Amino acid sequence: MNELHGRENPKDNDLFFTCSLIDYIARRTKNKRADVVNALGEKRLEKIYDLADIYHSDNIERVSEDFIKEADIKDGSFDNMGECQYAIPSHWDIGKVYKRLIKQVAQEDNISVITALMEVYNSFISEKIDDYNSSMYYENPAYLFECFRENKVL
Template sequence: MILQWNEDDLFFVCTMIEVVARKTHNRSRDVVEKLSDKVLLHQLKVASVNHCLSFEQVCDEWIEDYAIPEGDYDNIVSYGNDIPTETSVGKIYQTIILDNLKSRENVIESIRRVYHSLNDTCDYS
């Protein structure tokens, strides 16, 4: 099955990963690791509908549905005095994922690779 998605869907999913990470005090990589490939595919499919809901509602659903545990990472303090919005961080990840999407790689593989590699080399959250 070929997943139909667009850049806006990816932006929404990346933004929600950041929202969930901040609310649960986890690194974004840890949130991605809690989501199966099937869940990530589902979230890309429903992004066009979920974007009409509040971030808080979708965030709470993700936390409950995917058993995202409370972490101990203070992701807001890691930003220092310039705290970017969740959407700003989502846009950064979306751009990096799109720029690094390898030919023959599906978007889920790219999401996993980017979140894993960025969080190994820097403290984006």
């Protein structure tokens, strides 16, 4: 049942939280988003997505620490924030970008949200979105989807 409570489906908000948490973990551990997604794995991602309505009421720092430890995510050397020459978007801002793209991929390809999430984060578009010196992260969602679909920047 896709009952609405407010302006959007609650599962859309759960996807938003899941993507924001991925970004938060990536920033804390200085890893690429794909590395975080792959370290968390499908089962943990499903758990985060399924329980996002509970996790989002907790402190994101504590929730991220739990998953960093559980998935044994080591510190990396990827620092897209340190290299940024402009205002840095928040993990919530980036979570929204990914949520929109993942939702569209899942709908268009008729696949699960978690399958779409793993595909998007492991595609070329993820590195483009995470380059905060480019304009990709604030591009139109339809444009991002077409770039993802064509596997190149259009």
